[in-house]
Amino acid sequence: MTAALSIRNLRKTYDNGFEALKGISLEVQQGDFFALLGPNGAGKSTTLGIVSSLVNKSAGEVEVFGHSLDSDKAKAKTCLGVVPQEFNFNQFEKVIDIVITQAGYYGIPRSLARERAEFYLKKLGLWDKRDQVSRMLSGGMKRRLMIARALVHEPQVLILDEPTAGVDIELRRSMWSFLREINAAGTTIILTTHYLEEAESLCRNIAIIDHGRIIQNTSVRELLQQLNTETFILDIDPPQGAVPSLNGYPAKLDDDHTLVVEVEKNQGLSRLFQELAEQRIEVRSMRNKANRLEELFVSLVDKNLATEATR
Amino acid sequence: MNSREIFIAFWTIVVKEVRRFTRIWPQTLLPPAITMTLYFIIFGNLIGSRIGEMGGFDYMEYIVPGLIMMSVITNSYGNVVSSFYGTKFQRHVEELLVSPIPNWVILSGYVVGGVSRGLGVGLIVTLLSLFFTDLQVHHLFVTVGTVLLTSVVFSLGGFINAVYANSFDDISIVPTFVLTPLTYLGGVFYSIQLLPEFWQGVSMLNPILYMVNTFRYGILGVSDINIVFAFGMLLVFIVALFSYSLYLLQNGKGIRA
Numbered sequence: 001m002t003a004a005l006s007i008r009n010l011r012k013t014y015d016n017g018f019e020a021l022k023g024i025s026l027e028v029q030q031g032d033f034f035a036l037l038g039p040n041g042a043g044k045s046t047t048l049g050i051v052s053s054l055v056n057k058s059a060g061e062v063e064v065f066g067h068s069l070d071s072d073k074a075k076a077k078t079c080l081g082v083v084p085q086e087f088n089f090n091q092f093e094k095v096i097d098i099v100i101t102q103a104g105y106y107g108i109p110r111s112l113a114r115e116r117a118e119f120y121l122k123k124l125g126l127w128d129k130r131d132q133v134s135r136m137l138s139g140g141m142k143r144r145l146m147i148a149r150a151l152v153h154e155p156q157v158l159i160l161d162e163p164t165a166g167v168d169i170e171l172r173r174s175m176w177s178f179l180r181e182i183n184a185a186g187t188t189i190i191l192t193t194h195y196l197e198e199a200e201s202l203c204r205n206i207a208i209i210d211h212g213r214i215i216q217n218t219s220v221r222e223l224l225q226q227l228n229t230e231t232f233i234l235d236i237d238p239p240q241g242a243v244p245s246l247n248g249y250p251a252k253l254d255d256d257h258t259l260v261v262e263v264e265k266n267q268g269l270s271r272l273f274q275e276l277a278e279q280r281i282e283v284r285s286m287r288n289k290a291n292r293l294e295e296l297f298v299s300l301v302d303k304n305l306a307t308e309a310t311r
Numbered sequence: 312m313n314s315r316e317i318f319i320a321f322w323t324i325v326v327k328e329v330r331r332f333t334r335i336w337p338q339t340l341l342p343p344a345i346t347m348t349l350y351f352i353i354f355g356n357l358i359g360s361r362i363g364e365m366g367g368f369d370y371m372e373y374i375v376p377g378l379i380m381m382s383v384i385t386n387s388y389g390n391v392v393s394s395f396y397g398t399k400f401q402r403h404v405e406e407l408l409v410s411p412i413p414n415w416v417i418l419s420g421y422v423v424g425g426v427s428r429g430l431g432v433g434l435i436v437t438l439l440s441l442f443f444t445d446l447q448v449h450h451l452f453v454t455v456g457t458v459l460l461t462s463v464v465f466s467l468g469g470f471i472n473a474v475y476a477n478s479f480d481d482i483s484i485v486p487t488f489v490l491t492p493l494t495y496l497g498g499v500f501y502s503i504q505l506l507p508e509f510w511q512g513v514s515m516l517n518p519i520l521y522m523v524n525t526f527r528y529g530i531l532g533v534s535d536i537n538i539v540f541a542f543g544m545l546l547v548f549i550v551a552l553f554s555y556s557l558y559l560l561q562n563g564k565g566i567r568a
C-alpha cells in the first residue's frame with residue numbers, strides 16, 4: 001500500500017543560513033494517527049510547511065499518496081488538508097465565506113461548497129458564528145475555523161500543527177473525539193503537539209524531532225515500553241526531617257511531607273508501602289509525576305542535546 | 312485540476328477580489344469620484360475656460376479622456392497592490408499556496424480583479440464627466456481596447472510591486488514617486504506639442520503618454536503619437552509583466568520561506 005506521506009532526506013536551510021532540517025526521513029501509513037513531537041524550534045512546522053507547499057525545501061523528496069510534490073504537485077495538494085500553527089485567514093472575511101472560498105480554490109462548485117461548509121461548521125460548533133467576521137472569533141473558535149476550512153475539500157490526509165494550542169480542556173476533548181471520528185472514517189491524521197498526553201491518547205505512531213533530526217520514530221506503545229522507571233509523588237505524614245531509607249527505591253524529599261520516589265517497572269509498589277508502614281509513615285495521597293511520555297520525551301531530548309554538543 | 316475546476320478556482324478569486332473593493336467602497340470607489348469631479352470643475356470649468364483650446368478641442372473635452380485614463384491606471388494598480396500585499400501580510404496567501412490552483416490562474420484572478428476596479432472607476436468617472444461635457448466616441452474599438460490593455464498592464468505592475476513589498480510603505484512608493492509623476496507628465500493635461508523639442512523627445516520615453524494619447528484618439532480622434540505602435544507596446548508590456556509575475560510566483564518570492 002502506498003504511504004499516505006513519505007518524506008526522504010528532507011533538508012531545509014533558511015535564507016539566513018540557518019539549517020532547520022538536517023535530512024529527515026519519515027513514513028506515515030494510510031489511516032494512521034501520527035504525532036510529530038519535539039521541543040520549540042525543533043523543525044516540526046518547517047517539516048509540515050514543506051509538505052503543505054508553504055515552505056520551499058532545500059533538498060529531499062516528499063510524496064503524498066504516491067504523488068510527488070515536485071512532479072505531481074496538484075494531485076499531492078488535493079490529497080492534503082492543512083491546519084497551520086498560526087492563524088492565516090482573512091480577518092475581515094465572514095466565517096462561512098472563508099470556508100466556501102477555500103472550497104472554490106479546489107474547484108468545488110459553489111452549491112456543494114455551501115453544503116460542505118454547513119456540515120463542517122456545524123460539526124465544529126461554528127454554525128452560529130457563520131456570519132461573523134472572523135476577527136471577532138475567540139482563539140479556540142479560530143482554530144476550529146481553520147479545521148473546517150482544511151476539511152472542506154475532504155482530503156485523505158489532514159495535517160494539524162498544534163491544533164489544540166490555546167483551546168480549553170472541554171473543547172480539547174471534543175476536538176479529540178472529532179479527530180478520532182474522522183480518523184475512524186479513513187482520514188490519515190498527522191499532528192504536532194506539545195501536550196504529550198494528547199499524543200499518548202490519540203496517536204498510534206510518533207516521531208520525535210529535535211534540532212532538525214528525527215531522534216525517535218516508533219509506535220506509542222513501544223515507546224512507552226522503553227520506559228522502565230516511573231516517578232511517584234507521595235504526600236506523607238508525619239513530616240520527615242530526613243529522607244527515610246527505602247531499600248532499593250531511590251527517593252528524595254521535596255519538602256518535609258512530600259516524598260518523591262522512583263520505581264522501576266519490575267519492582268512494583270507493594271514493597272514500597274511495606275517499607276513505609278514499617279517506619280510508621282502514612283501515605284495520605286499519591287500521584288504520578290508528570291505524564292509518562294513526558295519523562296521519556298525529556299530524557300530523549302536531553303540525550304540528543306548531549307550528542308548535538310559533540311557534533 | 313480539469314478545466315472546469317480551474318474555472319471555478321479562477322472565478323472564486325475574481326469574486327473575492329470584487330467583493331473586497333466593493334465592500335470598502337468609501338476607500339476605493341468614492342475617492343476617485345470626488346477627486347475627478349474636482350478636476351472637472353477646477354481645471355475643466357474654471358481654469359479651462361481661460362485656457363481656451365488644446366489640440367483643437369475645448370480644454371474640458373481635451374482633459375476628460377486623460378483623467379479617465381488616470382483613474383483607470385491608479386485604481387488598477389492600487390487594487391492589486393493593496394489586495395495582494397494584504398493577502399501576504401495577513402498570511403491568507405497560504406490558502407492559495409496549499410491549494411492546487413496553477414499559478415497562472417492565481418495571477419489571472421488578481422489581474423481580473425484589478426481590471427474590474429480599474430474599469431469600474433473608469434466608468435464612474437466617465438459618467439461624471441457627462442455632467443461637464445458631451446463625450447463622443449470616435450473609435451469604439453480603440454477606446455475600449457486601450458483602456459482594457461492599460462488596466463491589465465497596471466494590474467500586473469501592482470502585483471509585482473506587492474510581491475516585492477515588505478511593508479505598507481513599500482506599496483505607496485511606486486504610485487507616489489513613479490506613477491503619479493509619469494501620469495501628470497503623460498499628456499493628461501496638455502498636448503506635448505506645447506513643449507520644446509527636447510522635452511517632447513523626453514516625453515516620448517514615457518509609456519503612459521502612449522496610453523493616454525491612444526485613449527484620447529479613441530474618443531476625440533486626435534493623438535500625439537502613433538496608435539499602432541502604442542498597441543504593440545501595450546501587448547509587449549503585458550507579455551513581459553505577466554511572464555515576470557509568473558516567474559516570481561513560481562519561485563515563491565516574498566510568499567514562501
Ligand SMILES: Nc1ncnc2c1ncn2[C@@H]1O[C@H](COP(=O)(O)OP(=O)(O)OP(=O)(O)O)[C@@H](O)[C@H]1O
Binds near residue numbers: 015038039040046
Ligand atoms: N523564516 C525563517 N527564517 C529563518 N529561520 C526560521 C524561519 N522559520 C523558522 N526558522 C527557524 O527554524 C527552526 C525550526 O522552526 P520550526 O518553526 O520548524 O520549529 P517548531 O518545531 O515548529 O517549533 P514550535 O514548537 O515552537 O512551533 C527554528 O530554529 C526557527 O527559528
Ligand SMILES: [Mg+2]
Binds near residue numbers: 044045046085161
Ligand atoms: Mg511550530
